[in-house]
Amino acid sequence: MPTPSAGLENSGSVPNDFTHSAQGTSLRRILGLPALVFFGLVYMVPLTIFTTYGVVTQMTGGRTALAYVVTLLAMIFTALSYSFMVRRYPIAGSAYSYTSLSFGAGAGFLTGWSLLLDYLFLPMINYLVIGLFLNVAFPEVPAWVFVVSAIALVTALNVRGINSVSSMSNLIVAAQVIFVLVFLAMAGKSLFGAPIDFTAPFVGDGSQPGLAPLMAGAAVLCLSFLGFDAVSTLAEEARDPRRDIPRAIVITTLIAGALFFVLALVAQLVFPGSAFQDVDAAANEVMLKAGGQFLAAFFTAIYVAGSVGSALASQASVSRILYSMGRDGILPRRLFGTLSGRFQTPTTAILIVSAVSLLAVVIDLATLASMISFGALVAFSAVNLAVIRTHLFDRRPRQSGDLLRYGLIPAIGFALIAWLWTSLSGLTLAIGLGWFVVGVAYLAVQTSGFRRKAPHVQFSEFE
Numbered sequence: 001m002p003t004p005s006a007g008l009e010n011s012g013s014v015p016n017d018f019t020h021s022a023q024g025t026s027l028r029r030i031l032g033l034p035a036l037v038f039f040g041l042v043y044m045v046p047l048t049i050f051t052t053y054g055v056v057t058q059m060t061g062g063r064t065a066l067a068y069v070v071t072l073l074a075m076i077f078t079a080l081s082y083s084f085m086v087r088r089y090p091i092a093g094s095a096y097s098y099t100s101l102s103f104g105a106g107a108g109f110l111t112g113w114s115l116l117l118d119y120l121f122l123p124m125i126n127y128l129v130i131g132l133f134l135n136v137a138f139p140e141v142p143a144w145v146f147v148v149s150a151i152a153l154v155t156a157l158n159v160r161g162i163n164s165v166s167s168m169s170n171l172i173v174a175a176q177v178i179f180v181l182v183f184l185a186m187a188g189k190s191l192f193g194a195p196i197d198f199t200a201p202f203v204g205d206g207s208q209p210g211l212a213p214l215m216a217g218a219a220v221l222c223l224s225f226l227g228f229d230a231v232s233t234l235a236e237e238a239r240d241p242r243r244d245i246p247r248a249i250v251i252t253t254l255i256a257g258a259l260f261f262v263l264a265l266v267a268q269l270v271f272p273g274s275a276f277q278d279v280d281a282a283a284n285e286v287m288l289k290a291g292g293q294f295l296a297a298f299f300t301a302i303y304v305a306g307s308v309g310s311a312l313a314s315q316a317s318v319s320r321i322l323y324s325m326g327r328d329g330i331l332p333r334r335l336f337g338t339l340s341g342r343f344q345t346p347t348t349a350i351l352i353v354s355a356v357s358l359l360a361v362v363i364d365l366a367t368l369a370s371m372i373s374f375g376a377l378v379a380f381s382a383v384n385l386a387v388i389r390t391h392l393f394d395r396r397p398r399q400s401g402d403l404l405r406y407g408l409i410p411a412i413g414f415a416l417i418a419w420l421w422t423s424l425s426g427l428t429l430a431i432g433l434g435w436f437v438v439g440v441a442y443l444a445v446q447t448s449g450f451r452r453k454a455p456h457v458q459f460s461e462f463e
Helices: 033-044 046-050 053-060 064-088 094-103 105-137 143-160 162-191 211-225 227-232 241-270 279-327 347-361 365-393 402-421 426-446
Strands: none
Touching (some): 033 046, 033 227, 046 162, 053 211, 053 241, 064 094, 064 365, 064 402, 105 279, 162 241, 211 241, 227 365
16 A cells, blocks of 8 residues: 555645545545535534533533533544545545554554444434434334334435435524524523523532543533534545535534534523433423423424434445445455445445444443444544644655644644543443454454455555
8 A cells, every 4th residue: 555645735636536446436526515514513413412411411510511612622623633634535434544544454444443333323322312202202103113214214315325415414404503593592581681690601510520520521522523523424425525525624613512512501501500300301401491392392303303314414424434444345345345336325334324223222322322432532533643643754744834733733632532531431441442352353353363464445546
């Protein structure tokens, strides 16, 4: 495999419509900057703050808004690292591809394997939430019926192509924006004239003092920002990936971070403290306090729609990571590394993700949440290190600002992510490390006990 120092930084040196040399086929390049930003936003689901709002508020002692500031700080530096890598390597595969090209195929596989833990279970969480919420609204219908129906709908849209995903994403983001405006208006009305302690969301209620609870909450909230990573998986479907993908990554992170902070701040002002009747359903208590039954019902409808959109986007992303790994031969190529002749989408990978998602019928939300954090932080750490390796070690810095751009920024990003690592629960670490060990064992089999090189990516423009 050629080294990453093969002079690819110049955006004019690599055509945007390159294809993989092993397949001779390419994904369709139809997405512009607005579609990429919407994709990232719907993946993160602007209302996802209310999924973990009660848990994080209780964990931080009423400092969820401040925890979002900490998380956003870490995510900004990491998002910049993603933008640096996608500008150089505008390919599908996200952290897997970047690590493969920077550290070798073995490290890339283990990064991709860890990321799969995250991506495979993100659609499942959405399906599980859809089943739970709709079962409450329609108790005569079993939750599994809603779960299976949602999986079938999302799978059909993904098989048809990314244009279907993009169109659906735009509608769902628009609906959530309307809800956010209604929530803010009704919350403002409920707060009007009442005494407000604007320091409470930052100092907390005293139930969980100190930095450790705040960082523990921030570690949970980092999962809310996975949308910018998902944007990078569409690099081979963007019309101008070197320009639009980096911009979309940073724009998505900033918009989502600001939105999460504002919603957390307003929710805390409306419902001060961290004591809830049901911590998992804390959002309903906030909605009832802000706008009564109308707002609570409106929230449920929009939240379910957002979960469908998030499942749509997350399934699209993980299927493309599986396709990239199959195309490279690290996963069975015939199973994962092929595109549909009719729709030019990784249909087999999409169907496999759908089959795994059926576990949402029997698995619980707490277990799923524990499985996701590990993969996200592995990917974020690997991409920050890949920037340093690729831009500073594999070639000499060309400008004085390169040391700042490709050295200090990713180093800060890695340090902040490492800090979040220390706040993960023991269960999360145990599950994540177990998954990682399985990946090492699989790689050992594929490489005959590490005596052979792992299958690796080969793009014609890198040769």
